[in-house]
Amino acid sequence: MPAYVPFVPLPLDQEDVRYDYGPDSSRSPGVPRGFTVELRWDSTAYPGTSRKVWIHVPAAYNPAEPAGLALFQDGWWYLDPDGEVRGGIVLDNLVHHGDVPVTIGVFVDPGVFEGVEDPVRRKNRNAEYDAFDDRYGAFLLGEIVPEVRRRFAVSDDPERWGIVGGSSGGSCAFTVAWHHPDRFRRVAGFLSSFSQLPGGNNYPALIHTTLRKPLRVFLQAGHRDLRWNEPDHNWLAENLRVAAALAEAGYDFRLVLGDGGHSPNHAGVLLPDALRWLFRQPPGN
Known part of the structure; x- marks a missing residue:
């Protein structure tokens, strides 16, 4: 059966575009709310940093049946029920309707140096997210x-572990899965900052020269993302290069290309469908 997509006229202005949210991004009558545990975490992997972590558990969670796991970077930005992405609401709706298996969402803020007053030096986000190594993945796993x-029953099946992020958090999510495909096999990157990786974006070459990893990857790029018409450090171009390499290497991969700039709006609109696609089961399962 073909999938029919409703007609929507293309906007003439590609800069100032906002997408409307679907029903899975809002509280739905009859959908029970999960609960959220908030933690403060002082990291040993990044000495001197502290951060907040939120663990969102859908109402259908049963300790006798281990849940899947979805880790979101930029924790509160992605969890905030009044924000652009609304990850907890999305998980509640998708799990309740059976669109994804019971999955616990873990929303991890980037680290900050509490005693540092300078707002730039205080943040450790770029040091954590833009690195091209396994340090951040080891932090999550360790x-x-x-x-x-320790608190909840989580499945050992890596097919049920996902990692999600946007901007630097998007390229970070891809890097974590690239280094740890034994644990994270479902990846969503929105407007990923591949252009900020130290030494440049090596992923297109690596994807072509490395034995294909067991990853399923959902990417979103924007026509008017940062430096979209510049010859270098071009967010749009680098996302397209990674997407093309994944396609040519035969990955289970999907790219959504939209209008607008470097905004989480489109990511929030896409998140329900991205999670459905990432955690879909083979026919008959």
């Missing part, structure tokens, strides 16, 4: 995930 598993 510190955050064990704390989640």
